Amino acid sequence: MLQQISDISSEIERNGFYVFKNSLEPQLVDKARAEIQAWLDRDIRERQDGGVEAAWFTGDAGISILTKPTQILLDAYAKSPALDLLVEQVLSDPLSSGVLKQLAGENIKFRGYNVQRMTGEPDPRPMIGISPNPHEWHRDSPGEFGIALFLEDIPGPENGATSLVPGSHYFPYCPRWNCLFGPPFKTKEGRGGLDFFLRFNIANRMLGRRINGRATGAYGKQGDFYFFINDVWHGREPNMNGRAGIKFMIGAFPADEPFPDKVVPPDEETLAKLPPLVRKAASLASPAPSSETPNTILQRVRGHRAENAPANIFKMAQYERQFAESLSRLAYKFSEGMRTLTSPFAGRFPWSAKS
Numbered sequence: 496m497l498q499q500i501s502d503i504s505s506e507i508e509r510n511g512f513y514v515f516k517n518s519l520e521p522q523l524v525d526k527a528r529a530e531i532q533a534w535l536d537r538d539i540r541e542r543q544d545g546g547v548e549a550a551w552f553t554g555d556a557g558i559s560i561l562t563k564p565t566q567i568l569l570d571a572y573a574k575s576p577a578l579d580l581l582v583e584q585v586l587s588d589p590l591s592s593g594v595l596k597q598l599a600g601e602n603i604k605f606r607g608y609n610v611q612r613m614t615g616e617p618d619p620r621p622m623i624g625i626s627p628n629p630h631e632w633h634r635d636s637p638g639e640f641g642i643a644l645f646l647e648d649i650p651g652p653e654n655g656a657t658s659l660v661p662g663s664h665y666f667p668y669c670p671r672w673n674c675l676f677g678p679p680f681k682t683k684e685g686r687g688g689l690d691f692f693l694r695f696n697i698a699n700r701m702l703g704r705r706i707n708g709r710a711t712g713a714y715g716k717q718g719d720f721y722f723f724i725n726d727v728w729h730g731r732e733p734n735m736n737g738r739a740g741i742k743f744m745i746g747a748f749p750a751d752e753p754f755p756d757k758v759v760p761p762d763e764e765t766l767a768k769l770p771p772l773v774r775k776a777a778s779l780a781s782p783a784p785s786s787e788t789p790n791t792i793l794q795r796v797r798g799h800r801a802e803n804a805p806a807n808i809f810k811m812a813q814y815e816r817q818f819a820e821s822l823s824r825l826a827y828k829f830s831e832g833m834r835t836l837t838s839p840f841a842g843r844f845p846w847s848a849k850s
């Protein structure tokens with residue numbers, strides 16, 4: 496067992512993720528799938544009955560987000576007793592909990608406890624840029640790691656699996672804000688950048704080709720689960736075969752680290768319904784004192800990044816992005832200036848008349 500823990504931990508440290516296969520009880524997994532599916536269906540029904548068009552909605556199933564490619568139930572604690580039990584098993588099983596301790600330390604806490612179902616609508620790769628993913632390469636919050644469970648089969652590729660670049664947790668930065676592989680291109684102010692730079696971006700194309708060649712995905716069968724370091728560059732693969740796979744994703748942190756934002760734990764009534772280890776992880780909203788010697792995989796990865804300068808290709812891609820952002824900002828200021836200048840004449844000339 497110790498050898499297995501150490502082998503899997505080494506793989507996570509090297510690649511940034513690991514899929515555990517065939518270790519959860521199939522009947523319990525299928526029960527969780529059925530219970531969760533009922534909530535997802537209920538959410539859709541309520542939206543239809545109420546004529547809800549908005550993406551965000553609060554109903555019997557809690558808070559949900561429905562977009563063209565995905566339906567998400569946020570913080571689905573105590574919705575499916577079978578699902579909560581599966582999570583308890585992941586946290587208590589000697590092998591997976593042994594690996595978790597290597598990854599993040601003795602105590603962990605949950606930030607998100609979310610269900611995702613693909614809608615089955617076509618979700619292709621973007622038309623411009625080099626990104627292969629409709630949901631672009633990114634990192635989540637620093638220090639975060641994921642525990643995800645397949646409630647249905649998600650085979651790869653092109654079925655909406657989470658795409659992952661093995662080893663990219665050692666890369667110097669988050670690609671969403673430092674590279675330019677594909678849409679959406681937003682400046683730091685949150686305004687759209689010039690899409691021109693998604694076509695004319697030599698360094699990012701060079702880097703992007705290397706990344707895309709290495710990418711794989713979190714593929715699995717119903718009942719498989721995986722751990723991943725959220726600093727791994729990840730996104731979501733296209734969904735092109737109408738599949739509506741359900742997966743469940745926990746965002747977690749070492750208990751002695753602060754959350755990057757405000758996390759409201761479930762209320763007492765909900766907590767009381769959870770099995771003990773899930774309840775503990777769900778209820779810890781603030782940093783807990785650490786009782787251990789800090790030497791987790793997450794800490795070592797962070798240390799490695801701090802000690803090693805970025806390779807040139809990463810620096811060049813970052814400069815190119817900064818250049819594209821500066822020019823986009825300038826173009827925005829220019830168009831704003833023109834608008835102010837011409838506004839006194841609004842409606843006086845045929846070409847500025849509102850149609």
Ligand SMILES: O=C(O)CCC(=O)C(=O)O
Nearest residue numbers: 635656657658729730731
């Ligand atoms: O949809 C997925 O599989 C990944 C989602 C994700 O990475 C995120 O929402 O941050």
Ligand SMILES: [Fe+2]
Nearest residue numbers: 633634635729
């Ligand atoms: Fe993410």
